[in-house]
Amino acid sequence: MPENEAQKKKRCLIVVNPCAGRKKGLRALPKLHRFFDENGFSVTDHVAASRGDGQVCAEGALDFDMILCVGGDGTLNEVITGVLRSGRNIPVGYIPAGSTNDFARSLGIPYKPMKAAKQILSEPPMKLDVGYYGDRYFTYVASFGIFTRTSYSAPQKLKNVIGHLAYILHGIREVVHVRPVDAEVETEDGKVSRERFIFGSFSNSTSFGGVLRLNPADVDFSDGKFEVMLIRPPKSPRQLSRCLRALRKGKPYDSDEISFFRGSRVVMRFPSGDAPFSLDGEYAAGKSEIEIGVLHQPVTMLGCKPKRMNLSAPTADQTAGQTSDQTADRTPAPDSAD
Template sequence: MEKKLLMIVNPVAGTKRLRPLLLDVISIFSAGGFATTVMVTGRRGDAAEFAARGGDFDRIVCCGGDGTLNETISGMLDAGVTIPLGYIPCGSTNDFASSMGIPADIKKAAHAIANSMPLPLDVGKFDDSYFTYVASFGAFTAASYNAPQDVKNVFGHAAYVFEGIKDLGSIKPYYVKLVADGRELSGEYVFGAIANSTSFGGVVKLKDELVSLNDGMFEVLLIKMPKMIGDLSVIINSLTSSRFDNDRFEFFKASELVVTPAEPTAWSLDGEYKRTEGAVRIRNLHGAINFIK
């Protein structure tokens, strides 16, 4: 019996490279035994709405950038849709796809979705919102939502690095209190990330051996406020080498955190802007999504 697949497409994601390959992708799914229904997003929120109505399908496939994937997963979780989810990355940097080892080649990604079995994937809960791979604040965070789309299309990852470097000239500390699995800490930080990924913010990368995407734990990275000019060099070198074993960083794992900045704070959830006031509760929803790669 032919299975049903819902394909959610963001037509303006990244360089729009899916468009000329759309029929090829549908043919790949058809060869895998799937009858494909395509739904195209036209505004923010469409992907979540389409995903919430996807319970009658056998598989959902998200085609877009990290923001489209975030919407799709949010819609599924809010509606209690538990069917397997696949992702064809079509955005500018696709941090999440890189962490998951999802092929950058669209046809290869489609073949994997049609022929692979799902695996459990952790998802982050940020108060009433969700994130797939990172919630971050401070330096570099604005790079994820401020880099112009046309610049991201041309330069990809480098666009985020350029935007992040601009942040360093106006670096600002955030006084933050955290409770992480009962452990309390506080201080002035220029960047903080609660992540389930080896790459986030377009700038920060973690070594593969440090990260598991389905262990029920976040990787938490905090960068302390530089006290001297030399500290800035240490921070940049550490980010470049992905080594955080010095006193400018806090790096640890946690499954649940309460983060309380001293002032209203701009966060990035999977590259999307969110402003908060007061404490936020961040939880790891262990194995919340059945993910195909």
Template sequence: MEMKKLLFIYNPKSGTGKIKSRLSDVIDMCVKEGYEVTIRPTQAHLDAMDYVEKNGKHYDKIICSGGDGTLDEVVKGLLAGGYDIPVGYIPAGSTNDFAGSLGISSMTMKAAKTAVYGTPFACDIGKFNQNYFVYVAAFGLLTEVSYETDQKVKNVLGHMAYVGEAIRSFSPGSLKAYNMSIIAGDRMIKDDFIYGMVSNSASIGGMKMLPTNEIALDDGEFEVLLVKYPRNIEEINLMVSSLLAQDPDPEYIYYFKASHLEVHSEEKVAWTLDGENGGMHEDVEIVNINKAFRICIPQKK
């Protein structure tokens, strides 16, 4: 009987590198389940994506360990290669938004059990012009929080690094207005914004941003959050309070669901995709690809 083949791909620099101390235990679990395991530590940015795209056809399952960026690369590799292979995810980053949204544990061996024995769940992703994102596309305030926070600082401070950067973003004089026109279905919005997020996750940068009871990761729709440009400090405080309370105030914040968006801005705007630099764009088309890949989640008891 031919053994099932499994690719275990991990980022040795992600988070505190905690996966390395449990690597033997995780691989042993995979072998006991009947897998022939190939181990691949990532060598550089986009290495996971390139390797999966070129070699994914040889495997029955892929397990990745790292931050959300590592998972992001694996999924992009699967899409580029046209593979329908279940993915297991062992989160090892300083902030693991997507794993938390799926109920995947932050504890290495518990997450490993889910990756090996869990139930494949068909999950949505987003197409952003010709690129892809797994859980969030964003612009404006807070978007520099992830990819401009030094990796070593993230490792030491974890969530606090993200929160600290976010608070600093609200300092006087740092508020930039983005004049945008947004079409979402039959909805047309034209306004000045300081922040926008198209999300498939319950938290961003470790901070719960949206009412979790309204979020489904396989419904073919994104959660869209657009924060208007505030006229004074009082409005800033009201905005922040409503976000922290997970009750967006329609006076200052647009919050709705959409499967397709067209965004036009008066100038090139910096976007982030899953916390990574997504480039500068005037025109953006964002499309939800329903149930685009399968990820292993905890079995229901």
């Protein structure tokens, strides 16, 4: 290839998780490399060697014009974290190759690698909000309580064999052994409530935990707010069953067991002890007090085609009968404590 022709090509870095989704991404890598090479990119492949390697690679990819993440939601978290910590808004494309691919489903990204690759080149870029949990980032959900351990404790070998069903089986086990958590919730308007919950989520997605759904009409990926869901202990097995059915189908959440609102910052306190969280399906150590918030559109995503949004969820201010113009403009510290 002539030197001047090579210089005209944009540089594309492909970061692959070789263990995700029965090695689906690793098998697709040669075709993906060839596809982007044929479409005017100078392609560099990087196969992640261990947990956290995707973040390190993306953080050092300062000379690239685009980064493609090939793996599950956890791999995408690593890549986006690396991009944010690099200080460069390098566009990110997502080729889903995990067991559940919650965020890909929400963003309208095809599960077939080559279809996702073609959509990366055909769809316009999309600005995406990113959440923070203390000094760590999450791309689509931070959660505690039931279904939380499911996302990070289901064995990789089991996920590779039976895929999404592994999350369902572990989720059922958690429901049977559910234990409420005492928590204090402080919203951005200063309102504080103290209750017991069996589940809490702070999300920017229509699907999370491998088992739960939100109505697409209630989710905007770029509005500077996330959807907050807090579930109280049901008083009977019938109430629990009704609650779980609603969550599985993304039906309205107006009930005695569920609080649902939209906000940009929440402080959680756990007086009786730390509650472990899941960040995009990965374990995060619990803290007695933690700030959870949203960074407004710090990331550029490629290949997204989400369903049209028609928002109906109340904000924390509307829930309290008040109004506020506060938004999150906080950036987590450079180093993670966990």
